[in-house]
Amino acid sequence: MPDKKKFQLPLQSRYDKLRYRSSTSPPVSSNQEENMTKEKEGTSPATVGTRNVSPKDPDEHMEKRSSSILSPMFDILKKSRSPKPENYKGAIEELWNKFRTQDDNLRALNNTLDQQIAEKEALQKKVDENSSMAQESIAKLQNELESNNQRLQESEASKAVASPSRNEIWRKEIANLRLKVLELEKKLKKAYRQLEESKATKVASSSSHDAARREEISNLRPKSEPQAEKIASEHEEEVAKLQEERDNLAIDNTSLEAILASEKKDMMDQIKRLKLELIESKGNFRSWLRLxxxxxxxxxxxxxxxxxxxxxxIDRNRNKKSYDFDRVFAPEADNTTVFHDLSEILESTLQGYDITVLAYGQTGSGKTYTMSAMLNMALEQIFRELEKSYGTDFSVNGRCIEIYNDKVYDLFVTAQPLKASGLCTSMWPTSDRYLSAQTDSLSNFQAFQEMVEKVEKNRRSGQTEKNYSSSRSHMLLSFQITASKEEASGAVTTTRSSITFIDLAGSESMKEVEDRTEETQAINSDLSAIKTVLTSMGKKEKYIPFKNRQLTRLLDDRSNKGKVLFIQTANIAELEQSVHTMEIGGLVSKVTQKKPAKNVVTEFAATGGSEEVPQSKPLTGCSTRGRGTERGGRGITSRPSTGSRGTSRGRTGK
Ligand SMILES: Nc1ncnc2c1ncn2[C@@H]1O[C@H](COP(=O)(O)OP(=O)(O)OP(=O)(O)O)[C@@H](O)[C@H]1O
Structure with a gap:
């Protein structure tokens, strides 16, 4: 980029000098014009050898030196037969005024161009970032897909879930995405090339303009008015050219930004969809290990x-054994890293799927540590997404229970176990047999935090060998989310889902327990009931023993219709106990569930009729209790299905 000062300053100083010489202001012109007249008359101090200004005065010396630059012009003026040299002064003055205006215009244009170039460069940077982000996501997806394929090939059961043709479709889509990214990159390269060219033109035109003007100035002679006009019109042309260039650049930038925004949106949508498909392809039961x-x-x-x-x-007998999971988090992985993966799964909550996240592991292995962080971050994300996509047209209801010694306690109340809970298979009225626990209507994230604070105080804890503050009950915190949106067609789509976090009590060896034998026995029985259920599900047995314990009974509905994530926590320093925990992962990976139910309903207000969204299943059968707004028949829900619509907070006893 040319240094504008370099050519503008000399120009300015020459302009000042010319002004200085041609002006009639007292310090300059009066003496000199007097001298000129005297010179003409042959009485000039120079001709008589006397000067009326001291040559020792440095300022005056400088003035004389600078005015000597213009001496050729004055020589012409002196020798000219023209009787009116002041006419030329006027012409020069006018010419310089024009130059000055042009100079100002050029400077402003230069600034605009610089700004646009900077904007374009920033845009380019953004585009580079976006495209590398997209490349990364695609590469990640590709990797995941490949490893998934590998695993699918290894497992016969999984083969049935994801057919090769489906994988072929993904591969094609990923290849298309890659092509899109490449096209985008090409477009960007072209835009960048144009930018470089316009930069080069600008530099060339600025420097040639500079040189031309220098020459004009040095050759400047008070020739004639038309000459001045010619030069001015040349500059005008140049200014017009630059203005056009500036306008083109602005149009270019705007259209480039629009293309980028729409392509980025398209790519993000595709990546999101692929991610969801990928998650679904991995089955409804997922197993993570956090060390x-x-x-x-x-x-x-x-x-x-x-x-x-x-x-x-490596076990006691020095035998190597490996355990596979959908994801392993090393001890260095913090809660944010774990949540990053969970947030992908959470995306399907707002698509109408029921999700259950369980933490399973030895006492002191980090279940509560992990679950409380996941719960907090998850609800923060859910409320953020709901507010962004649905405004206030949503409702979130919360329930919290604990299971202690095979009995269910409402953590809003605690005193007595819930009656008839032994028959319940669901936390929410999505089945006929649901718990009659209290419900908190949560309008925002803060309301959720207050609820958690309240229930955590009520949870049973005790001291174990490994954990000073150990959870001695299983805590189930569940949220039912209903959200409605009016489509462009006028139809209203209602999505209903629930997410349940289960912080299981830690398993403990009976040898380490003295006075808490009943409690520990109950915990261990619950945990082994989970193992039994998983084993039966993995073997696709006809009868799955959900009814054995209260805990497994409440998992019945969720396991059959929703997505389940087991987070196994283990201490990397405790080999034996960790191996017990990790065995759950093997059981989970054998469970291949049918496609989970997606609870989305579209309703046309004008006709009163309803239409299910393709691929979705109707909402689960209706209960007669407490479901005033829900209708029978095809299991369609009018909106909102339960609770408040996200505007007020209050508890509804059931
Ligand atoms: N990944 C981790 N990084 C740092 N500290 C951890 C981690 N996991 C757990 N802890 C700490 O270890 C202690 C025990 O953790 P936590 O209470 O979560 O265990 P738990 O599995 O829930 O145990 P219990 O089953 O007995 O309730 C806590 O002080 C917790 O802060």
């Missing part, structure tokens, strides 16, 4: 993490 760092500087045991899906252990 916590050792306490009290205990050495790490022989647990080796292989990539992000496998761990290898």
């Amino acid at each position: 916590r760092p050792p306490q009290n500087d205990l050495p790490r045991q022989a647990i080796t993490i292989r990539g992000d899906q496998q761990v290898e252990v």
Whole structure:
């Protein structure tokens, strides 16, 4: 980029000098014009050898030196036969005024161009970032898809879930996405090339303009008015050209931004859809392992993490054994890293799927630590998304229970176990047999935080060998979300889903327990009931023993219709207990569930008729209790189905 000062300053100083010489202001012209007249008359001090200004005065000396630059012009003026040299002064003055105006215009244009170039460069940077982000996501998706395919090939059961033709479609879509990214990159390269060219033109035109003007100035002679006009019109042309260039650049930038925005949106939508499909392809039952760092500087045991899906252990007999998971989090992974993966799964909550997240592991292995962070971040994300997409047209209801010694307690109340809970298979009225627990209507994230604060105080805890503050009950915190949106067609689409976080009580060896035998026995029975259910599901047995314990009974509905994520927590310093926990992962991976139910209903207000969104199943059968706004028949829900619409907060006893 040319240094504008370089050519503008000399120009200015020459202009000043010319002004100085041609003006009639007293310090300059009176003496000189007097001298000129005297010179003409042959009485000039120079001709008589006397001067009326001291040559020792440095300022005056400088003035004389600078005015000597214009001496050729004055020589002409002196020698000219023209009787009116002041006419030329006027012409020069006018010419300079024009130059000055042009100069101002050019400077303003230069600034605008600089700004536009900077904007374009920033845009380019943004585009580079976006395209590398998209590339990264696509590469990640591709990797996940490949490893998923590999795993699908290994597992016969999984093969049935994701047919090769489906994978072929994904592969094609990913290839299309890649092509799109490449096209976008090409467009950007072209835009960048144009930018470079216009920069070069600008530099060239600025410097040639500068040189031309320098020459004009040095050759400047008070020739004639037409000459001045010619020069001025040349400059006008140049200014017009630059203005056109500036306008073109602005149009270019705007259209480039619009193309980018729409392409980015398209790509993001496709990536989001692919991610969801990928998540679904991995089955409804997912299993993660989170290894916590050792306490009290205990050495790490022989647990080796292989990539992000496998761990290898060496048992007492020095035998190697490996365990596979959908995701393994090393002890260094913090809660934000774990949530990053969970947030992808959460996206399907707002698509109408029921999600259950369970933390399973030894006492002190980090279940509560993980679950409270996940719960908090998840609800924050859910409220953010709901507010963004539905405004206030949504409702979130919360319930919280604990299961202690096979009995259900409402954590809003605690005193007595809930009556008839032994028959209940659901936390919400999505089935006939649901718990009659109290409901908090949550209008925002803050209301959720207050609810958690309240129920946590009521949860049973005790001291175990490994954990000073150990949860001695299973806590189930569940949220039912209903959201409605009016489509462009006038139809109203209502999505209903629920998300349940289950912080299981930690398993403990009976040898380590003295006075809490009943409690510990109940916990261990619940945990082994979960294992039994998983084993039966993995074997696709006809009868799945959900009814064995209260805990598993409440998992019945959710396991059959929703998505389930087991987060196994283990201490990397405790080999034996960790191996017990990790075995759950093997059971989970064998469970291949049918497609989960998606609870989305579209209703046309004008006709009163309803239409289900393709691929969705009708909402689960209606209960006669407390479902005033729900209708029978095809299991269609008018909106909102339950609770308030996200505007007021209050508890509704059921
Ligand atoms: N990943 C981790 N990083 C750092 N500290 C952790 C981590 N996981 C757990 N802890 C700490 O270890 C202690 C025990 O964790 P936590 O209470 O979550 O265990 P738990 O599995 O819920 O145990 P219990 O089953 O006995 O309730 C807590 O002080 C917690 O802060």
